[in-house]
Amino acid sequence: DIQVTQSPSTLSASVGDRVTITCRASQRISPWLAWYQQKPGKAPKLLIYEASTLESGVPSRFSGSGSGTEFTLTISSLQPDDFATYYCQQYDTYWTFGQGTKVEIK
Amino acid sequence: EVQLVESGGGLVKPGGSLRLSCAASGFDFSTCSMNWVRQAPGKGLEWVSSITSISSYMYYADSVKGRFTVSRDNAKNSLFLQMNSLRVEDTAVYYCAGAPVGDYFDLWGQGTLVTVSS
Numbered sequence: 354d355i356q357v358t359q360s361p362s363t364l365s366a367s368v369g370d371r372v373t374i375t376c377r378a379s380q381r382i383s384p385w386l387a388w389y390q391q392k393p394g395k396a397p398k399l400l401i402y403e404a405s406t407l408e409s410g411v412p413s414r415f416s417g418s419g420s421g422t423e424f425t426l427t428i429s430s431l432q433p434d435d436f437a438t439y440y441c442q443q444y445d446t447y448w449t450f451g452q453g454t455k456v457e458i459k
Numbered sequence: 460e461v462q463l464v465e466s467g468g469g470l471v472k473p474g475g476s477l478r479l480s481c482a483a484s485g486f487d488f489s490t491c492s493m494n495w496v497r498q499a500p501g502k503g504l505e506w507v508s509s510i511t512s513i514s515s516y517m518y519y520a521d522s523v524k525g526r527f528t529v530s531r532d533n534a535k536n537s538l539f540l541q542m543n544s545l546r547v548e549d550t551a552v553y554y555c556a557g558a559p560v561g562d563y564f565d566l567w568g569q570g571t572l573v574t575v576s577s
Contacts, residue, residue, distance in 0.1 A: 397567055399563060399564060448562070450505065
């Protein structure tokens with residue numbers, strides 16, 4: 354099974370900060386990686402697929418990069434609406450989610 | 460408007476059974492791979508099961524293999540998850556999720572809560 358490790362588990366940041374979340378897979382999965390945002394009591398929302406393709410309607414401050422086994426989600430300038438939990442997901446072989454990164458207000 | 464609406468959740472005793480449903484509308488359900496994802500209280504997301512568009516293939520997480528069965532009825536735009544031999548650790552919100560283009564999950568329902576407790 355492919356394991357996916359996300360870091361950090363919690364991130365404290367301020368509005369306007371640049372935020373980076375990392376996802377590492379136990380084997381090569383490139384480019385089959387997606388990023389989701391989830392707010393409390395709500396379903397996840399797709400942000401990025403194929404490692405770097407922005408889903409339609411997602412603000413351009415979100416970007417994804419990486420290849421092979423290491424991937425990154427970057428929020429260029431954190432906005433109030435971005436405080437949430439973020440998950441990566443590999444879909445190279447079956448599906449595996451990372452443990453999640455909670456972005457909280459500093 | 461694209462919609463996925465889950466139903467069938469509730470309280471069940473360990474060892475019991477439950478059948479979840481997901482009603483789809485607003486997109487071509489019959490060409491879309493569908494999935495179940497769960498989230499235990501206060502925990503992260505866990506993929507549970509997937510089924511291809513015409514039910515050619517079904518896939519299961521090891522944690523539910525042999526106990527859960529995924530199925531669909533394309534004529535009724537519906538997805539199902541039959542859950543047997545339920546365990547306390549199956550307690551979670553269960554989401555249905557659609558993958559109309561790639562294998563990532565574009566479409567999500569609001570979730571239905573399954574509680575397994577004596």
